[in-house]
Amino acid sequence: MSYCVHCGVELDDAARRCPLCHTPVLDPNRLQNGETPPSFPQRREEVLPVSKKEAGLLLTAMLLSAAVCCVVLNLFLGRGRAWSLYFAGAAGMLWIWFALPLFLRRMVPALRLTADLAAVGVYVYLISLDLGGAAWFWGLVLPLLGAAEAAVLVLSLLLGRPHSLLTRFVMVLCAVAFFTMAAEWSIDRYVRGTWSPAWSLVVCAICVSLCIPLVIVRWVPSLREEARRRFHI
Amino acid sequence: MAKEPQAKKWYRLDNAGILYSALQTEQYSAIYRFTAVMARPVEPQALRRAIQRTMPRFPGFSVCIRRGLFWYYLEPNRRSGPFLKEDVRCPCRPVRFQEDNGWLVRFYYYENRLSLEVFHALSDGAGTMVFFKTLLAVYLQELGVEMPWGDGILNVEEPPRPEELEDAYLRYAGERALPLRFPPRAYPNTGTPEPFYTLHVVVGTMAVEQVKARARAYGATVTEYLTAVLLQVIAQRQDRENPLHKRPVSLVVPVNLRSFFPSETLRNFIITVSPGIDPSLGEYTFPEIVAQVRSYLKLWADPHKLRALITRNVGFTTNRFLQRVPVVLKNPILALNYRLGGTRPYSGTISNPGQVRLPPQMAPHIDHVEVILGQATVPRSHCCVVSCNGTMAVSFAGTLKETDTPRDFFRFLVKEGIRVKVTANDPGY
Ligand SMILES: [Zn+2]
Numbered sequence: 001m002s003y004c005v006h007c008g009v010e011l012d013d014a015a016r017r018c019p020l021c022h023t024p025v026l027d028p029n030r031l032q033n034g035e036t037p038p039s040f041p042q043r044r045e046e047v048l049p050v051s052k053k054e055a056g057l058l059l060t061a062m063l064l065s066a067a068v069c070c071v072v073l074n075l076f077l078g079r080g081r082a083w084s085l086y087f088a089g090a091a092g093m094l095w096i097w098f099a100l101p102l103f104l105r106r107m108v109p110a111l112r113l114t115a116d117l118a119a120v121g122v123y124v125y126l127i128s129l130d131l132g133g134a135a136w137f138w139g140l141v142l143p144l145l146g147a148a149e150a151a152v153l154v155l156s157l158l159l160g161r162p163h164s165l166l167t168r169f170v171m172v173l174c175a176v177a178f179f180t181m182a183a184e185w186s187i188d189r190y191v192r193g194t195w196s197p198a199w200s201l202v203v204c205a206i207c208v209s210l211c212i213p214l215v216i217v218r219w220v221p222s223l224r225e226e227a228r229r230r231f232h233i
Numbered sequence: 234m235a236k237e238p239q240a241k242k243w244y245r246l247d248n249a250g251i252l253y254s255a256l257q258t259e260q261y262s263a264i265y266r267f268t269a270v271m272a273r274p275v276e277p278q279a280l281r282r283a284i285q286r287t288m289p290r291f292p293g294f295s296v297c298i299r300r301g302l303f304w305y306y307l308e309p310n311r312r313s314g315p316f317l318k319e320d321v322r323c324p325c326r327p328v329r330f331q332e333d334n335g336w337l338v339r340f341y342y343y344e345n346r347l348s349l350e351v352f353h354a355l356s357d358g359a360g361t362m363v364f365f366k367t368l369l370a371v372y373l374q375e376l377g378v379e380m381p382w383g384d385g386i387l388n389v390e391e392p393p394r395p396e397e398l399e400d401a402y403l404r405y406a407g408e409r410a411l412p413l414r415f416p417p418r419a420y421p422n423t424g425t426p427e428p429f430y431t432l433h434v435v436v437g438t439m440a441v442e443q444v445k446a447r448a449r450a451y452g453a454t455v456t457e458y459l460t461a462v463l464l465q466v467i468a469q470r471q472d473r474e475n476p477l478h479k480r481p482v483s484l485v486v487p488v489n490l491r492s493f494f495p496s497e498t499l500r501n502f503i504i505t506v507s508p509g510i511d512p513s514l515g516e517y518t519f520p521e522i523v524a525q526v527r528s529y530l531k532l533w534a535d536p537h538k539l540r541a542l543i544t545r546n547v548g549f550t551t552n553r554f555l556q557r558v559p560v561v562l563k564n565p566i567l568a569l570n571y572r573l574g575g576t577r578p579y580s581g582t583i584s585n586p587g588q589v590r591l592p593p594q595m596a597p598h599i600d601h602v603e604v605i606l607g608q609a610t611v612p613r614s615h616c617c618v619v620s621c622n623g624t625m626a627v628s629f630a631g632t633l634k635e636t637d638t639p640r641d642f643f644r645f646l647v648k649e650g651i652r653v654k655v656t657a658n659d660p661g662y
Binding site: 058 | 346
């Protein structure tokens with residue numbers, strides 16, 4: 001029988017510290033006593049995460065019914081145009097964004113990103129069909145989406161590994177620079193047919209000028225130590 | 234199995250049950266646990282037989298919960314189970330309606346500890362007490378101990394009676410309801426939450442006689458005394474933090490309505506009242522807190538007021554508008570209502586399921602009983618007091634790392650001259 005010297009409460013024979021104030025129990029006789037089983041079980045229960053299937057089904061049903069309602073309404077109202085496809089397409093896009101992850105819990109992030117952007121692409125493609133402008137879809141939207149996908153994908157792969165904060169920052173800056181270049185390239189090509197980089201070069205210059213001191217700090221040990229000291233959390 | 238003459242196919246939840254099932258999330262557990270610490274290690278085979286014999290007598294516990302369009306409802310669970318399991322470190326895991334074959338009761342054993350966990354939508358402490366005592370009696374019978382029926386132990390060979398499944402709230406709801414109001418925000422008494430599925434349990438055991446003697450010295454009952462102690466230690470914690478504005482300190486105290494309105498129901502029939510103090514008015518001495526708690530609880534021991542409170546709580550199940558809101562939308566409404574009216578205005582909970590009276594044949598086989606409440610919606614300790622065989626067990630359970638509240642509570646009792654023994658489920662053993 002032992003007592004906590006701070007709380008004055010009697011403790012369990014098996015207790016090594018007081019559960020109230022965490023003061024260790026120092027009992028010279030304990031070594032001879034042998035182990036008593038703890039008074040509470042110590043087995044940890046393995047608890048699986050909740051299945052989200054039900055929520056997924058509910059969302060599916062809601063989106064599906066909204067889409068079907070719009071299509072049916074389209075048969076009576078404004079029959080000249082297939083306006084309901086806007087709503088149906090939006091519902092489909094929302095389904096891929098929010099309902100699909102509920103069904104496929106172990107979705108690889110890259111796959112999810114691709115699926116999300118592909119959903120946007122298909123939706124915009126449908127809109128471009130309705131507006132009679134397939135050209136701007138192929139010329140402008142698709143390259144932009146592709147660039148965004150590439151930038152975010154490479155970035156997420158790189159950031160997934162352990163890197164120092166500085167390296168991460170440099171990576172993000174490089175991704176921003178890449179995306180602006182790609183954006184201007186596709187806009188120029190669509191509007192003028194040639195690539196004459198202008199504003200994206202400004203953004204790139206800023207990114208590079210921010211990167212250079214970061215890279216120097218990252219690679220010079222004494223500077224790195226200084227930065228670590230000054231900015232520790 | 235085939236003959237269940239008066240067993241209904243399905244039935245409605247009572248208003249407390251509706252609230253508990255609406256609140257049920259992975260961050261909140263309306264599960265509580267009764268543990269009997271036996272004189273000898275539990276024999277799982279005998280306990281399994283005892284569970285099988287006892288469950289049919291308690292149809293209110295042999296149910297699963299289903300979701301209708303507007304309300305949840307209960308129906309008899311025909312699937313296999315409930316199964317006896319080896320005990321786990323973190324008790325009162327939040328219930329998931331789909332898992333565990335839909336069972337809302339769980340049975341565990343570990344060394345000398347025999348535990349029963351019940352979802353609060355099925356029954357309150359008093360109803361579960363009858364179930365638990367009957368289970369213990371049947372278990373002891375299985376071990377070959379002569380055990381009579383009666384004394385709060387139901388004969389498992391008799392069929393269940395319909396009045397045990399009554400929704401007593403509906404029977405006693407009156408005409409006039411108390412107006413709904415949200416009390417001011419109280420001192421929250423929270424702490425740093427632990428990661429998922431961790432529940433810290435600290436149990437202090439002491440002699441009932443010593444506590445009674447101290448309570449009598451202040452002219453109070455045991456419940457009033459312990460409530461006052463808890464209020465005092467929480468108020469002192471707020472003082473230590475030295476806030477700009479002191480908030481009121483107030484507790485949720487469930488009241489068993491069976492002592493005011495006769496009913497034999499084994500389902501929920503409790504209501505909560507909230508004694509408290511307002512430290513912004515000045516510092517309260519301990520005798521002042523006792524007096525405050527005592528007069529507050531006296532004020533609420535009024536059947537007319539309690540009936541008006543019941544009427545108010547039943548009101549939302551009979552509200553024309555709420556009735557027609559689908560359950561998926563109703564649950565967030567109820568959860569918000571609970572947040573404003575059930576969590577924010579309080580600093581803690583102290584529950585007292587009362588004294589477990591054991592028949593003389595049973596007493597030598599049971600050392601004492603502990604009751605543990607599941608995790609609150611916020612990281613805060615829930616306190617529960619139960620006494621049995623002359624031993625009182627006070628438990629604190631919560632997901633928070635800090636141990637301020639139980640530590641100061643038990644230290645206070647030790648200073649009062651009460652011998653306290655503390656056990657906990659923490660590692661560090
Ligand atoms: Zn201690």
